[in-house]
Amino acid sequence: MNCHTSKKYLYLFREGELSKTEKAALTRHLKDCNTCRMFAEKTQGFEYYLNSLQSFEPQLTNPEKLTEEIMQNIPDNGKKRVIKSTRLFGTLIVRVAASILIIIQVAMYVYQKSFINHSVLSLNNNNQTTRSQNHDRQNLNAECVEQTKTILLDIFGDAGITLRHSTFAFTKNLSPGEIESYAVQICACSSEIEKLRDKEQKKLFLTNLINKEMTLKF
């Protein structure tokens, strides 16, 4: 065993991190190597320090307040809703601004395209969308925006809210118009996405959906 491997093994000092053979090889090396022995002695202080970290128990200062916030943010029966952050400054403002912008843009797009773009909407066999088609335009807009946001939030976590920047970062640079059209497509495929249990599958589905539409459109 060389000193490099020996040092690596010395870091894996907790129970179950090294096999019997590895431990034996390390012991043999330490017998003959002064440098590694000194290193091992010095590591002991660090081990004590690491052990002391386990006593660290963060506590919530105001649990009742958090419970209330959680209860306010859980969706009404059956209907999914988007999370409101507990944060008061910075990110919240950015998120709210981004969300409003997206809502306006998507709403305008849907308003213009909802009755023309039957081909996209008919991708979805779900009754929900079939029902939506019979709704008036505004209901369709609101539902579509909410649905898209919920889907993205579910798949990408927080990043889903900032539609423009994070979620589509894995595709090419998109103009606002292109992003809006994807929102409509995502919304139209919501029931298919919902059926996929695994998050990675959902990501793949979305990526494929976007790439397919891109080659179709551009």
Place this chain on the structure above:
Amino acid sequence: MRKDTGKNIQPDTALIGSCIKKDRTAFKQLVTMYQQYAYNLAFKILLEEEDAKDVVQETFIRIWNHIDNYRKEILFTTWMYRIVTNLCYDKLKSFKRKNHVSLHDAAGQGINLTNETEHNADSAENHEMIKQIRRLSRGLTTKQRMVFILRDIQGHSVKEVSEVLNMSEGAVKTNLYLARMFIREEFYKSENTGRIVR
């Protein structure tokens, strides 16, 4: 696994059943029982109060939306543990992407914690520890940090860490060794300059 508030109490079938039926009162009971457990874990990983609370909120929204996927063969806390860990992992990755300057980065540069008053309930010792961990884990990659926290702070076995993070045991050990090597260097550096009070 180590003791954690709420970890050993499991919800009964009736409570879960009511939550599946979207009973808000039952769900509130569930939140009350497990929010501290979720917060404890989220805070240890993220080291920032507001980020941890965001993750707790998001966790319960997921639970509300997907509780019918919960199978009673696994412990409720184990199921929740995975949700919290995954959300924290995603959050850390998104911080890296956005070059997010979080409090734990700032703390290392000698800026005081803005939430100090909020942590009144924590002992001074806890507080010092939070600052130290923030300082020491600053330069770790997301994977190294997750492995380090779950193994060395949460006290899980290598096998448990590999299951929670969906990594091979070999990968866990490599990340663990790199994380400890980095932290050890930071630790002795700080010790030599007297920044860590032991």
